[in-house]
């Protein structure tokens with residue numbers, strides 16, 4: 062970012078389900094000035110600009126980059142656009158926050174990291190769980206040695222079956238749903254790398270991609286990790302992701318078993334339940350809750366960390382780009398192992 066700028070001028074690109082949450086968080090963060098948003102749906106863009114007082118809207122990235130003097134861009138666009146859009150932003154010397162996944166392949170992710178280093182810009186990827194309080198406290202317990210040596214890590218992510226139509230058609234279930242869990246395994250195993258992977262997939266519902274996957278991952282320091290995911294949670298389950306755009310229940314957990322202790326996180330559970338005549342919900346209040354008209358929680362803290370980094374207020378690099386690339390290698394290996402029925406060694 063331009064060192065003469067005291068408050069970074071930022072823009073959000075892609076104002077869909079998650080982009081609108083970024084906007085809701087950034088609009089109240091004092092560490093930036095949200096000067097523009099870019100979204101092809103002009104009606105959506107105009108509505109958000111009015112709601113949050115954003116001065117200008119654009120429908121195309123090139124137009125945004127040519128017109129505005131920006132210090133940072135937040136990319137909240139569909140996954141297949143990540144690399145192309147980030148390349149344009151970074152090439153202009155603009156710091157870039159990119160939603161997960163960093164890229165669709167490890168090779169493309171590494172190219173982005175290399176480009177960011179060459180252009181000396183800060184690049185950060187949206188591995189939000191590193192900013193969620195329960196995960197962060199568990200991580201501290203692991204690195205402080207409270208659990209001893211990490212023997213096993215198990216992550217589960219069963220997603221609402223109803224979300225298959227919107228989210229399940231574009232990618233293998235491992236790629237679509239396990240990026241956060243694999244990043245947690247890399248974080249909690251503190252520097253270890255995957256050496257061998259064996260995965261299994263099934264397609265019970267006859268969709269284009271498998272609807273469930275299970276994988277075991279052998280880590281370089283001896284830790285054994287397990288991940289499982291499915292599109293399976295019925296619509297009748299009390300929703301724990303509740304917003305204008307989404308309503309459904311994620312059944313997800315993380316367990317770290319060490320030689321002297323064990324840690325458990327129920328990822329989306331908050332203790333809050335709201336019971337109605339026709340439906341009940343248990344809204345998650347840690348990740349991106351709307352509180353008094355602004356988005357808070359882990360999403361706000363994650364964006365604040367990026368703003369602190371680009372403004373030189375903090376150097377804390379909580380999300381690891383090498384982990385993001387290795388995470389993509391692991392996901393690619395899970396897909397390959399499940400497809401071929403063989404072990405993949407990295």
Ligand SMILES: NC(=O)c1ccc[n+]([C@@H]2O[C@H](COP(=O)([O-])OP(=O)(O)OC[C@H]3O[C@@H](n4cnc5c(N)ncnc54)[C@H](O)[C@@H]3O)[C@@H](O)[C@H]2O)c1
Pocket residue numbers: 074075076077078079080099100101102120121122136137138139140160161162187188189
């Ligand atoms: N960290 C998390 O927990 C989390 C959760 C949900 C989504 N995400 C990520 O956020 C990103 C966006 O997901 P979403 O669910 O909001 O998707 P979405 O489809 O709801 O929104 C994408 C938006 O991008 C816009 N867009 C499409 N093409 C564009 C272009 N050429 N220029 C500008 N905007 C364009 C679309 O019009 C849409 O408004 C994805 O990378 C997704 O993986 C992260």
